Amino acid sequence: MRVMARRLVRCGAGLILGTAAAAVELLFALLAGVALLPVAAWPKGRRAVLRPVLAGARILAELERGRLRMWLDLRVTPAYEDVRALRYVACHWALGVLGGVVMLTAAIGLAYGTFGVYGWLLLDGIRNPGSLVLGSLGGFFLVFLTVQGIFGVVGLEGQLARHFLGPRHQEELERRIAELSASRAAVVDAVNDERRRIERDLHDGVQQRLVALGMLLGRARRSQDADRRDRLLGQAHDESRRALDELREVAWRIYPTTLDEAGLRAALETVAERASVPVGVEYALAEEPEQAVATVAYFVVCEAVTNAVKHAAPTRISVAVRAEEKRMYVSVRDDGCGGANAAGSGLFGLARRVAALDGSLSVDSPPGGPTLVAAELPCG
Amino acid sequence: MRVILAEDSTLLREGLVRLLAEEGHEVLAAVGNAELLLKAVAEDPPDVVVADVRMPPTHTDEGLRAALEIRGRWPGVGVLVLSQYVEKRYATELLTGETEGVGYLLKDRVVQVDEFLDALERVAAGRAAFDPEVVRQLLGRTTHTDLLARLTVRERDVLAEMAQGHTNAAIARRLHISQSGVEKHTNAIFDKLELTGGEGYSRRVLAVLRYLGS
Numbered sequence: 001m002r003v004m005a006r007r008l009v010r011c012g013a014g015l016i017l018g019t020a021a022a023a024v025e026l027l028f029a030l031l032a033g034v035a036l037l038p039v040a041a042w043p044k045g046r047r048a049v050l051r052p053v054l055a056g057a058r059i060l061a062e063l064e065r066g067r068l069r070m071w072l073d074l075r076v077t078p079a080y081e082d083v084r085a086l087r088y089v090a091c092h093w094a095l096g097v098l099g100g101v102v103m104l105t106a107a108i109g110l111a112y113g114t115f116g117v118y119g120w121l122l123l124d125g126i127r128n129p130g131s132l133v134l135g136s137l138g139g140f141f142l143v144f145l146t147v148q149g150i151f152g153v154v155g156l157e158g159q160l161a162r163h164f165l166g167p168r169h170q171e172e173l174e175r176r177i178a179e180l181s182a183s184r185a186a187v188v189d190a191v192n193d194e195r196r197r198i199e200r201d202l203h204d205g206v207q208q209r210l211v212a213l214g215m216l217l218g219r220a221r222r223s224q225d226a227d228r229r230d231r232l233l234g235q236a237h238d239e240s241r242r243a244l245d246e247l248r249e250v251a252w253r254i255y256p257t258t259l260d261e262a263g264l265r266a267a268l269e270t271v272a273e274r275a276s277v278p279v280g281v282e283y284a285l286a287e288e289p290e291q292a293v294a295t296v297a298y299f300v301v302c303e304a305v306t307n308a309v310k311h312a313a314p315t316r317i318s319v320a321v322r323a324e325e326k327r328m329y330v331s332v333r334d335d336g337c338g339g340a341n342a343a344g345s346g347l348f349g350l351a352r353r354v355a356a357l358d359g360s361l362s363v364d365s366p367p368g369g370p371t372l373v374a375a376e377l378p379c380g
Numbered sequence: 381m382r383v384i385l386a387e388d389s390t391l392l393r394e395g396l397v398r399l400l401a402e403e404g405h406e407v408l409a410a411v412g413n414a415e416l417l418l419k420a421v422a423e424d425p426p427d428v429v430v431a432d433v434r435m436p437p438t439h440t441d442e443g444l445r446a447a448l449e450i451r452g453r454w455p456g457v458g459v460l461v462l463s464q465y466v467e468k469r470y471a472t473e474l475l476t477g478e479t480e481g482v483g484y485l486l487k488d489r490v491v492q493v494d495e496f497l498d499a500l501e502r503v504a505a506g507r508a509a510f511d512p513e514v515v516r517q518l519l520g521r522t523t524h525t526d527l528l529a530r531l532t533v534r535e536r537d538v539l540a541e542m543a544q545g546h547t548n549a550a551i552a553r554r555l556h557i558s559q560s561g562v563e564k565h566t567n568a569i570f571d572k573l574e575l576t577g578g579e580g581y582s583r584r585v586l587a588v589l590r591y592l593g594s
Binding site: 200203204207208209210211212214215216217218219221222223 | 388389391392395396398399402434439464487488490491492493494
């Protein structure tokens with residue numbers, strides 16, 4: 001009830017302000033009309049007059065947006081065109097007048113309703129108490145009606161603002177479709193980048209080792225000298241073990257199976273263990289995130305840690321994962337030399353992966369450090 | 381032989397250096413990118429260059445570009461290109477222009493040490509060496525299937541051996557037939573493929589390859 005009453009008072013005040021604004025807007029619209037009339041048929045002149053008019057309309061529309069937000073709890077996007085602001089200003093005055101009328105009616109109702117309280121100050125003696133009670137009942141009824149009126153006008157305010165300033169439903173849909181197409185294309189690109197990297201890993205790592213191994217064996221077979229043959233076979237044996245290690249590394253980079261088997265926390269701890277720099281992991285999620293989100297979070301950490309170790313020579317890296325209100329925040333901070341390039345292939349690929357989930361990735365890496373890579377992902 | 385190696389994987393480069401040294405060849409230089417390769421060849425042209433196709437900085441075809449440049453500037457230097465997988469384009473590019481002493485092997489072929497050394501010697505001697513896999517793919521993808529269809533199975537075998545760069549004597553040895561038998565087959569092949577018989581061993585190989593790759 002208290003919340004309701006507070007809201008009613010705020011809306012009422014907002015409408016009164018709206019009425020004041022309407023007076024200014026009406027004046028502005030009239031002046032703009034008068035200024036445009038003589039140059040209506042002359043394009044160049046029309047453009048010259050329109051420029052200040054549109055600028056004025058934008059200022060008024062911005063003020064209106066402020067009023068709607070602060071007093072009426074209505075949020076409208078600031079991304080509207082000047083022409084639409086002018087139309088809004090040209091139409092809004094009528095609603096301002098309506099709001100004013102409603103508030104005036106409320107005042108009259110209130111005056112009648114409470115006449116019994118101060119009536120004796122104005123009148124010598126109350127001859128007809130019955131009609132006074134009736135009058136005050138009527139006054140209160142009027143107040144009740146105007147309360148409905150206030151909320152009604154607030155609803156109209158919202159509709160008008162959205163109609164002129166807010167994105168129309170169609171536009172909203174188109175924007176979203178464009179966004180989705182872009183992020184889908186980015187996903188495809190990111191996947192292709194991954195594949196390229198995997199191919200490179202296989203060829204430049206595993207294949208080279210296997211070829212080297214084969215060469216050692218070939219040399220051993222050609223060798224006439226038993227001692228040398230033994231030595232070459234020993235080297236080949238070592239090389240085969242290294243090839244296996246390399247293969248395991250590559251497989252791990254392609255997809256960490258720990259993620260499926262033991263969850264995100266375990267996978268991140270493995271990243272920390274494998275890094276050559278001390279990595280602290282602060283994991284504060286109450287429940288395991290969805291697989292898609294967990295995978296992206298894992299790759300953000302993995303890539304950021306790898307990058308830091310490779311380029312920034314840090315002494316310590318700290319990883320933090322937490323969730324708040326259906327959003328997951330992943331941050332990787334290192335005390336290295338900074339200067340990471342967010343447009344570089346690794347980080348750019350990450351940004352695309354994150355964007356594919358409607359998340360965002362930021363990289364803050366001033367020269368001299370420290371570097372902070374932070375991702376925000378929707379989850380739940 | 382005097383050899384220059386260009387291979388970006390240190391591991392493989394060292395392995396090749398050792399292998400060649402054991403075989404008594406002289407490795408003049410072993411480098412990790414195309415720029416250094418050209419510099420090394422300019423300083424002291426070797427008998428043969430072994431170059432990996434993919435090298436830094438872009439890991440696309442720097443090695444091949446360098447090989448083609450060496451073919452153009454130092455025709456006396458044999459060039460053996462190693463590739464991760466068969467790229468018909470690379471084979472075709474190597475086969476255009478002057479084509480004495482070129483080779484194109486799959487990298488994995490290095491594991492067959494004997495075959496690799498044999499190919500290297502052939503290229504150094506101004507002959508050709510093409511990976512059986514390259515030949516197989518060129519045979520498989522050729523646009524002249526109608527003409528190839530005229531060949532007997534035996535003639536196809538001989539063609540494949542020929543395209544790899546083997547001499548008639550070597551083909552006879554490898555297919556266990558007499559050398560005159562090989563000559564008979566080769567003449568039949570040239571007739572059926574409507575190739576005008578040129579002089580010289582390498583030219584006929586390259587004629588076949590170029591024909592298949594076109």
